[in-house]
Amino acid sequence: MWPWRLILTACFFITLTPLYSSHAKPKAKKPTTSILSSHSSAQNIARINLSDFGSHVARFGNLAWGNSLFAIFTQINKERAITCVTALSVPEGKVLWQRGTPSRLNFAVSSDIPLQVYDWNQDGSDDVIYHDSGRLVILNGVDGSEQAAIEAEQPYSLYIYGTNQFGGAPGLILHGREFNSLLAPDLSLVWRISNGFSHFPMSVDVDRDGEPELLAGYLLLRSDGSLIWDRSSLGIHNDAAAYGDTDNDSSLEIAIATSGKAALLTSSGEILWRGEEFHAQHIAVGAFQSKTSNLQVVTMDRDRAQSGILRMYSNKGQLIWKMTNQGNRSMLSRVDNWITDSPTSLLLVSRSFKSPPTLYDGSGRIVEKFPFPPASRITNGQERFSLHFAQHFDMDNDGREEIFIYNEKALWIYRNKAKTLEMQGGKAAQSLPNPRIFNSTFYTGVQ
Numbered sequence: 001m002w003p004w005r006l007i008l009t010a011c012f013f014i015t016l017t018p019l020y021s022s023h024a025k026p027k028a029k030k031p032t033t034s035i036l037s038s039h040s041s042a043q044n045i046a047r048i049n050l051s052d053f054g055s056h057v058a059r060f061g062n063l064a065w066g067n068s069l070f071a072i073f074t075q076i077n078k079e080r081a082i083t084c085v086t087a088l089s090v091p092e093g094k095v096l097w098q099r100g101t102p103s104r105l106n107f108a109v110s111s112d113i114p115l116q117v118y119d120w121n122q123d124g125s126d127d128v129i130y131h132d133s134g135r136l137v138i139l140n141g142v143d144g145s146e147q148a149a150i151e152a153e154q155p156y157s158l159y160i161y162g163t164n165q166f167g168g169a170p171g172l173i174l175h176g177r178e179f180n181s182l183l184a185p186d187l188s189l190v191w192r193i194s195n196g197f198s199h200f201p202m203s204v205d206v207d208r209d210g211e212p213e214l215l216a217g218y219l220l221l222r223s224d225g226s227l228i229w230d231r232s233s234l235g236i237h238n239d240a241a242a243y244g245d246t247d248n249d250s251s252l253e254i255a256i257a258t259s260g261k262a263a264l265l266t267s268s269g270e271i272l273w274r275g276e277e278f279h280a281q282h283i284a285v286g287a288f289q290s291k292t293s294n295l296q297v298v299t300m301d302r303d304r305a306q307s308g309i310l311r312m313y314s315n316k317g318q319l320i321w322k323m324t325n326q327g328n329r330s331m332l333s334r335v336d337n338w339i340t341d342s343p344t345s346l347l348l349v350s351r352s353f354k355s356p357p358t359l360y361d362g363s364g365r366i367v368e369k370f371p372f373p374p375a376s377r378i379t380n381g382q383e384r385f386s387l388h389f390a391q392h393f394d395m396d397n398d399g400r401e402e403i404f405i406y407n408e409k410a411l412w413i414y415r416n417k418a419k420t421l422e423m424q425g426g427k428a429a430q431s432l433p434n435p436r437i438f439n440s441t442f443y444t445g446v447q
């Protein structure tokens with residue numbers, strides 16, 4: 001029953017509009033399923049029930065010795081104070097340690113919380129870094145004990161910044177509503193700047209000298225905190241950002257979801273084009289289409305009608321297609337290695353009210369759907385989904401990414417069991433440690 005009902009539901013709700021052919025003669029209806037789906041066969045490999053410590057926020061890392069994987073679920077109260085952190089082995093589902101008191105009331109999180117998982121003391125096992133109640137705390141990932149703590153002002157999110165100024169260890173950005181601070185590996189303050197609100201920073205080496213710059217909101221900063229450019233004129237705030245060399249000229253472009261029309265900028269801050277969004281919330285840059293060596297820009301729009309519109313643009317800003325009715329709170333993420341033998345990347349759309357997490361190809365066709373019954377319910381004969389989240393990386397170093405789906409009730413994991421062609425598409429490995437995972441955020445862009 002499952003797949004047929006989903007396919008019928010998708011056909012009913014999703015409108016795909018290919019724009020290159022708008023003036024051409026009517027054509028036979030195109031299939032909604034991708035040819036890449038023959039290289040995709042989702043197999044559920046774990047269904048972990050979360051008891052009372054489940055949450056909308058999960059991070060992932062190798063907390064114990066021997067590269068064993070853990071999910072770190074974090075609960076908060078109504079004042080956004082962290083009330084419980086639980087380290088859960090994956091896929092076994094055993095609690096390694098827990099700090100605080102779990103509560104079934106504290107699972108809901110509607111914006112980022114300042115918590116990341118990274119091997120801060122470089123001893124080979126990841127640590128849990130978070131800010132709570134005026135303190136920045138680093139927990140030893142092995143047992144949850146406090147490794148270090150300082151008093152620090154309240155950030156909105158935390159970002160591991162791979163600057164080279166500390167001799168190999170990264171710095172930590174406290175990304176606040178009105179400031180950004182860089183802390184050294186010993187947690188001493190290096191610099192602090194004021195800026196307008198944004199959700200999450202992004203590092204990008206715009207001049208390709210090996211030292212990444214930092215995009216904090218609409219400010220591009222050198223690693224010493226000095227300003228390169230300010231594009232506050234772009235709109236309400238930077239909701240999400242991504243980058244890539246979209247035209248193969250060796251110079252990077254920066255794509256920003258601006259809470260309004262999306263923007264593509266040169267690395268020197270010149271605006272190349274704007275999109276047509278009402279409220280661009282998420283953005284991705286990648287090689288989604290096989291017929292060109294240029295990259296595409298994809299956005300998720302919280303449009304005026306609140307349907308959730310997915311759009312794909314060429315690097316020149318030409319709208320290639322759009323798909324309405326994705327769900328107004330849907331997220332998107334570029335997935336490189338679900339199908340390792342494909343030269344193109346896929347799009348994972350998740351947190352839709354209307355369908356389970358879904359992989360699309362560069363033509364907007366469905367490659368795979370990932371059923372997640374813990375968030376599913378039938379209302380008036382139609383399937384609807386409560387809030388749920390998706391993450392993806394290669395958990396077992398076989399070159400293929402697994403898809404992780406979770407809410408406060410459960411964590412499910414899918415792998416691709418289809419036969420590979422044993423050709424590599426030249427895309428970067430997605431195993432841990434992975435910047436997309438240790439700099440995790442709700443506001444997916446380069447994520």
Ligand SMILES: [Ca+2]
Nearest residue numbers: 119121123125
């Ligand atoms: Ca460590």
Ligand SMILES: [Ca+2]
Nearest residue numbers: 205207209211
């Ligand atoms: Ca640089």
Ligand SMILES: [Ca+2]
Nearest residue numbers: 245246247251
């Ligand atoms: Ca370029």
Ligand SMILES: [Ca+2]
Nearest residue numbers: 394395396400
């Ligand atoms: Ca894998």
